Amino acid sequence: MCYPHANFVYHAATALYYIAYMFDRTDYNSPWLHILGLQVRRLSAADYRAMDERGSAASDLTAPANGSPIRFARNMVAHLLTGGLDFLKVLLPLSIFFYRFLEWWHRSDFHKKAQMTSPPPSPMPLKPHPDGLAVPEDQTLCPICKESRTNPAAAPSGYVFCYPCIFNHVSDKHTCPVTLAAAHVNGIRKLYSDS
Ligand SMILES: [Zn+2]
Structure with missing residues (x-):
């Protein structure tokens, strides 16, 4: 209840001290400093000289x-x-x-980006089996019909054939014709962009 009054008195006293200090009527610029007996004042030439003497001593x-x-x-x-x-x-x-x-x-993201600059190593391709079909020198040819691939599709081994060729082969033999690895028609993937 008395807090507003106390607050007002405190601020009024602070303001009065400031005004009095500005007009050199008091040595203290705040009531707290007055209670503590601390004076705030500009350093004079005499103070600097005294400090120099102490320093050289x-x-x-x-x-x-x-x-x-x-x-x-x-x-x-x-x-x-x-x-x-x-x-x-x-x-x-x-x-x-x-x-x-x-x-x-x-x-930050910089850290992740810096890590991403080195791409992961590509997986090792499966080696063609000696008893399997040879892969044509021309990578655009189908290993089964030896003609330019139509409707390219990849076996689970990664090798690419014409879709009808590989579908018929896998349905019949359940293997990849090149690597002789086990394969299922569900594992054949259509390639939407032939690389
Ligand atoms: Zn083919």
Whole structure:
């Protein structure tokens, strides 16, 4: 019930702090910072000078002339550790990026397309049987009637004949005339485009 009032008071206080901060009436730009005692202000030339002095004092510590070799070694280790941390700062985002990229790659279609570029190997053709019919040199001829194929059809062995020739042969002998492999008329396939 009192939430709207509290909310209003909070926002009004924040706005007042902002306005007062803009006109330099307060050192704090938000009530929370006032409670915490934190001041937000622009760095002045004096601040930069103070930081430089502190920096040069720190680098003096690493000089071997100013301390014992043990101290020098300790400072070197500290420097190396900071260097390692800086290196990790670069390496971690890079490795995360790389990991996300791999994840995306494996989920995307690019991955499947790249795999599909290598076609599967074609199956080995059945070898003609020594006792079977010879396959004519001219691949467009029917091995049974030795004439140009009419109404081409393939036996289950893969060899192509005229449909009437192979149908009659398989109904009679139940084998492929070339390979002598077992065949059934149901296994004869009509070719709709003769290759
Ligand atoms: Zn034929």
